[in-house]
Amino acid sequence: MLLSWWLFNLNDLATLALFCAGQMIAVGFTGHSIGHRTFGLQVQSMDGTAIKPLTGVIRSVLLCLVIPVLFSDADQRGFHDRAGKSVLVNIR
Numbered sequence: 001m002l003l004s005w006w007l008f009n010l011n012d013l014a015t016l017a018l019f020c021a022g023q024m025i026a027v028g029f030t031g032h033s034i035g036h037r038t039f040g041l042q043v044q045s046m047d048g049t050a051i052k053p054l055t056g057v058i059r060s061v062l063l064c065l066v067i068p069v070l071f072s073d074a075d076q077r078g079f080h081d082r083a084g085k086s087v088l089v090n091i092r
Contacts, residue, residue, distance in 0.1 A: 062083055
């Protein structure tokens with residue numbers, strides 16, 4: 001938010017783009033964002049291995065559309081997780 005305020009005067013689309021970029025980098029390369037890490041969560045592929053950066057990009061773009069989050073399956077995986085074949089797991 002601070003970066004959006006400093007560079008873009010809190011423009012809504014700029015804030016969303018910064019959030020999406022942060023998610024792509026953090027989740028795509030480490031498997032978790034700052035919030036995920038704080039609560040002991042990690043995004044993994046369905047076989048338990050680390051996700052690939054492309055999966056992080058797909059998941060982040062769909063997450064920023066908001067609508068895919070509203071549709072979940074019986075395992076509570078949103079469309080953004082199903083499309084990327086990923087799952088959010090507790091690592092503690």
